[in-house]
Amino acid sequence: MSEAAPKSVLALRERTPLPPALVLAIFFHLVIFAAAFYLPRLLDRPPPMRKPIIAKLVALGKPRDKSLLPRKESPPPAAAAAPVAAPGGKAAPSTAHVPTRRELMERALAHAAGRAASEEKPDEERAGQKTGSPQGTAESSEAGDVYFTAVHDAILENYVVPSVISERERLYLSATVLAYIGGDGRILRHDLQKKSGNPFFDQALETAIRRAKLPPPPPELARSLRDNGVVLNFKP
């Protein structure tokens, strides 16, 4: 009696059930990929994100006694404003400064952009620190992420909220924009991910993004900002 021809290895493998461990591994991989794909959509909210600290430069001034009534917040002097004498230093020479053609042009451009220097005198009692900077914006300093502070300040400089939006509406208006930044600092594209519901407000933040001149990102951030973008949460 001849024995049946031996089964090929391939045939044997076809009939052999997969090891349970392999099946489980395939199953778990499928679950992981499915979860990675669907979970963010199911949760319908952005995944955990990193919140950079926006640096604040302490203003030059005197620390204010907390028991006194507050002073009006005064903006930092504009670049085109007259120089302020350093504390304790000699007063600036009284000879009238004749503005150069370039200065005149810068002033005109600043005026056209609504950034003209305030006509009010600089506030000598401005709250701040004696070691602060004339360009400071806060009563106390806060160290932060240099590049994102620059992005924040560049957009804020162009962020103009129209006054037709009522104070009450300003309390709850918010919008989210996802902006992708190129290696040269240009905003490559932006998506209004969450509209505010007020067309005047949405228009204002689109304008702020369009006009903002951002510095080029540092090399370690360039790829992420180009591919993943940065989330901008706007509130009035």
Next chain:
Amino acid sequence: MMILLAILLAADRPVIDLSGGRIQAYPLALARPLGAQETAAVQSVLQADFDRSGIFKLLDPASFLAPASEGLTQIDYSKWMAIGAQGLVKMSCEAAAEVKCDLRLYDVPRAQELLHGSYSAPRAGVRQIAHRFGDDVVKFFTQEPGVFQTRMAYVRESESGKQIVVADSDGFGPQALTGASINLLPSWAPDGKTIAFTSFRDGAGAHLYTVDVTSKQVRPLVTTGDFATGASYAPDGLRFLFSSSLEDNTDVYLSQNDGSGRRRLTDSRGIDISGAWSPDAKRIAFISDRAGTPQIYTMAADGSDVRRLTFQGNYNQEPTWSPKGDLIAFSGRDEHRIFDLYTVNVESGKVTRLTQNQGTNEKPSWSPNGRYIVFSSTRGGKRQLWMTAFDGSNQRQITSEHVGASDPAWGPLPAK
């Protein structure tokens, strides 16, 4: 772990929070008036209203590129876009026995009509056409009532005394309601028909009276004791607060609107004065020096649950509650011994300064929409009425009284 890792890798995005954008007025063009000459008068009033509001930035007509012949509805939006207009107002009036005006508001970037109204008034009342359309425009944008049609009461100071006067909210058409004895602190009843005020007219001290805004008839309200002052009507108009020394001390009292049923609400050893209602009538702000210096306190409408609200400064006075309920405006004396205007947030206690380095600023009174505050100021030399936005921006002079004006009280919205 792997799931979380996958999610994190999917989008590691930095998030930047942006707030505190500059509030900038909405660029608005008032096109050249069309039709009868009354249109120019309407436009002039409307222009002043919009300018005073701080909401709009009116564009210089010299920059207009559109031809004067451009009609009410055939609009070349590109020419208005080119000068930076976001909004455009067109108007045309016809004058016969009365003046009829067609006023329209356009959205320039979107090239669409936003508002269209027809208004009529007697020839003497063309100003009201402008005020009505102005209020409609404000309401359209902000969803809040405009205040161009409202009126103000104040004290006109003269060589012979002080009289209660009522004028339009832009200071136009002041009318004296009382003679010129010493009359102070007007306070509107919520229906806008009567005004309570403090007067020394009877020669027996300071007492409370009311005057009918239409008939100018004066009636006594509280004339007992030698000191009753500073009436403040509840939002329902059925009760009012006042300060009095009817008993040993000076305290805040509550009374029915006919002066009956008086009840003392405060009983501290200090002086308690200047009661002011919250808009929901559940709480009352007042001034007390019970802790050594005059500060703002609040209490429940029955006098219970007293809480101190201000802790900065050593002389805070004249509290007045915002119609929105979130802020109380007051005047406070700073370290230079000058009175200026402030607001304090009722919830957080945060104090914000509204005026600074511009004379003495006192007696704040809120507009009925809570957007503006009228006050008296000596910044121009004479004491006059000024108004400001609630955040201290856009301060404008309202009155130009010969000797001076003080104690403003912004009236309620007109009945519909």
